[in-house]
Amino acid sequence: TQLLEQSPQFLSIQEGENLTVYCNSSSVFSSLQWYRQEPGEGPVLLVTVVTGGEVKKLKRLTFQFGDARKDSSLHITAAQPGDTGLYLCAGSNTGKLIFGQGTTLQVKP
Amino acid sequence: NAGVMQNPRHLVRRRGQEARLRCSPMKGHSHVYWYRQLPEEGLKFMVYLQKENIIDESGMPKERFSAEFPKEGPSILRIQQVVRGDSAAYFCASSHGGQGGEQFFGPGTRLTVL
Numbered sequence: 001t002q003l004l005e006q007s008p009q010f011l012s013i014q015e016g017e018n019l020t021v022y023c024n025s026s027s028v029f030s031s032l033q034w035y036r037q038e039p040g041e042g043p044v045l046l047v048t049v050v051t052g053g054e055v056k057k058l059k060r061l062t063f064q065f066g067d068a069r070k071d072s073s074l075h076i077t078a079a080q081p082g083d084t085g086l087y088l089c090a091g092s093n094t095g096k097l098i099f100g101q102g103t104t105l106q107v108k109p
Numbered sequence: 110n111a112g113v114m115q116n117p118r119h120l121v122r123r124r125g126q127e128a129r130l131r132c133s134p135m136k137g138h139s140h141v142y143w144y145r146q147l148p149e150e151g152l153k154f155m156v157y158l159q160k161e162n163i164i165d166e167s168g169m170p171k172e173r174f175s176a177e178f179p180k181e182g183p184s185i186l187r188i189q190q191v192v193r194g195d196s197a198a199y200f201c202a203s204s205h206g207g208q209g210g211e212q213f214f215g216p217g218t219r220l221t222v223l
Contacts, residue, residue, distance in 0.1 A: 033211065041216055041217070042113075042202075042214035042216045042217050043152070043200070044214070094165065095142070095164060095165060096157050096165055097142070097144070097152075097154060
C-alpha cells in the first residue's frame with residue numbers, strides 16, 4: 001500500500017516568516033501534485049512535478065520533487081495571511097491520487 | 110470555461126435512503142475520479158472511470174456503493190441504504206489524460222445522514 005506522510009500537520013507562524021512542508025513516501029511516484037483547499041471547497045491544484053530533482057516556483061512558493069521521486073517539499077517565503085489554508089500533497093502512478101494527511105497553515109498578521 | 114461541477118452541494122438523507130451525487134467533468138475531460146473526505150481525515154480515492162468504463166474501483170466499499178459515467182451525461186456516485194458513517198464530503202475530479210494527467214476538483218457534495 002502506497003502512503004504519503006506529510007509534515008507538519010499544523011503550522012502557525014507570523015506574517016513574514018518562511019516555512020517548509022514535507023511530503024515523504026517509501027514508494028516512487030510518477031508524478032506528485034500539490035493542492036490547497038479552503039474550508040467548504042474542493043482542492044485547487046497549485047503545481048505538478050514529474051521529474052526527479054525538479055524545482056518549480058510559483059511566486060513565493062517553491063516546490064521540489066526528490067531525485068528518487070519519493071518525496072517532495074513546499075517552501076513558502078515571507079508568508080502572508082492570505083496563505084492560510086490546508087495544503088495537500090498527492091502522488092500518482094496509476095491514475096488515482098494518494099493524498100497526504102494535509103498541513104493546516106495559519107499565518108497571523 | 111467551466112470547471113468541474115458537482116451537485117447537489119449539500120445533501121441530507123435519513124438512514125436507509127439512497128444518495129445520488131452528480132459530477133460533470135471539465136469540458137474535454139473524459140476521465141473522472143471520486144474521492145471521499147471523512148471528518149478529520151484526508152482525501153481517500155474511491156473510483157476512477159472513463160466514459161462507460163470503470164478503470165479502478167479499488168477504493169469503493171464492497172457494498173451499497175456504485176458509480177457510473179455514461180456516454181452522455183454526468184458521472185453518478187450512488188450510495189444505497191445510507192448509514193451515518195457515510196456522512197462525508199465527496200469530491201469529483203476530472204482529467205484530460207489518464208495516468209499522470211493533472212486532476213482538477215469540483216467543489217464537493219457534503220452528505221449528511223441523519
